[in-house]
Amino acid sequence: MRYNQVRDLVAWAADFHGRMARQFSDTAKEAESERLQMALDYLASEELRMKTGLEDTLADDSEHQEVLNTWFDDAADFPQPPELERLAQYATYDSIDAAMQASTRAHKALQGLYAYRAEKAAIPAEAEFFEALADGHEAEVRRIVSQFEEFNDI
Numbered sequence: 001m002r003y004n005q006v007r008d009l010v011a012w013a014a015d016f017h018g019r020m021a022r023q024f025s026d027t028a029k030e031a032e033s034e035r036l037q038m039a040l041d042y043l044a045s046e047e048l049r050m051k052t053g054l055e056d057t058l059a060d061d062s063e064h065q066e067v068l069n070t071w072f073d074d075a076a077d078f079p080q081p082p083e084l085e086r087l088a089q090y091a092t093y094d095s096i097d098a099a100m101q102a103s104t105r106a107h108k109a110l111q112g113l114y115a116y117r118a119e120k121a122a123i124p125a126e127a128e129f130f131e132a133l134a135d136g137h138e139a140e141v142r143r144i145v146s147q148f149e150e151f152n153d154i
Helices: 006-030 034-058 082-088 096-119 124-153
Strands: 003-005 071-073
Touching: 003 006, 006 034, 006 082, 006 096, 034 096, 034 124, 082 096, 096 124
Parallel strands: none
Antiparallel strands: 003 071
16 A cells, blocks of 8 residues: 555554564474573563554554654555565574574664654654654664673573
């Protein structure tokens, strides 16, 4: 669909985080290594935290209703990064590094998507909204890398 509201993208992103959380959680249940299980459980909880944050943004009493109701025209497939859909499909992670790389790739792709939407924003509030989301994913990547350094030290 060519025309979408910002809320459509936010709802899609919340769903994406939910699918990633389920993927990490399901894979953790099958992990042979306790360290890998802990790492995957951590990633699942972080994805759920991101999902909940986006769902709170979508709530009727959210301060972002004006931005969420803003329409945008995007001739490309929505949402744009097809690699995100591939990342959300069930996969197995045989190492902590593989899990971290998948998670950071997803967050960097979302960060790029949000930065693109900020650049194409129709109103300043929309640009600020997407810039904040992009900044949040940049911080999330730093948090994940830092946490995984600790997992590797265990």
